[in-house]
Amino acid sequence: MTVELLTEPLQANYIHSLQQVTPQILWIGCCDSNSKESTMLDILDDELLVLRNLGNMIIDGDLSCEITIKYAVVGLQVKHIVVCGHYGCHTVKAVSRDGLNGPWLSKLNALHSAYEEDINQLPLCERDRSFVELNILDQMRSLRKYPEVTDAITQGRLYIHGLVYDSQTEKISRLLGQQNH
Numbered sequence: 001m002t003v004e005l006l007t008e009p010l011q012a013n014y015i016h017s018l019q020q021v022t023p024q025i026l027w028i029g030c031c032d033s034n035s036k037e038s039t040m041l042d043i044l045d046d047e048l049l050v051l052r053n054l055g056n057m058i059i060d061g062d063l064s065c066e067i068t069i070k071y072a073v074v075g076l077q078v079k080h081i082v083v084c085g086h087y088g089c090h091t092v093k094a095v096s097r098d099g100l101n102g103p104w105l106s107k108l109n110a111l112h113s114a115y116e117e118d119i120n121q122l123p124l125c126e127r128d129r130s131f132v133e134l135n136i137l138d139q140m141r142s143l144r145k146y147p148e149v150t151d152a153i154t155q156g157r158l159y160i161h162g163l164v165y166d167s168q169t170e171k172i173s174r175l176l177g178q179q180n181h
């Protein structure tokens with residue numbers, strides 16, 4: 001098990017704009033990030049269906065999350081789902097998760113426990129960043145628990161992407177090795 005994930009800068013036109021006013025991307029992002037998704041992806045605002053919550057999480061039993069994913073995949077038949085985290089996230093922290101409770105806290109604690117040994121080997125300054133990346137991968141795994149999502153992936157009409165935004169450099173990167181195509 002490794003927690004040193006590889007990233008690469010997001011290429012221009014990573015997801016091509018269709019120049020249409022119907023969403024082709026479900027964007028799952030964090031609500032304490034002020035990043036502007038459509039600017040990062042260089043696509044039209046109308047091409048995004050955006051779901052935000054604390055820590056860009058997909059939690060079992062979260063009805064808002066569940067209906068949005070199903071509506072996007074089955075109803076709108078989006079072609080992409082992006083899970084975008086951000087370094088410096090106040091919710092997704094390796095060291096302290098003060099103020100959180102319930103399923104949000106449980107899920108983050110379980111993820112931290114699974115990788116604790118590896119995370120603790122990293123320098124302090126890298127632990128939160130690594131945990132943000134691990135959380136993105138964890139939510140990508142959660143996405144694949146939806147039969148609607150796995151069916152669409154199997155049929156080759158849906159792709160899942162993990163991205164991470166760095167507000168200090170204003171750059172967005174793609175997590176490597178986790179794509180489903």
Ligand SMILES: [Zn+2]
Binds near residue numbers: 031054088092
């Ligand atoms: Zn955040």
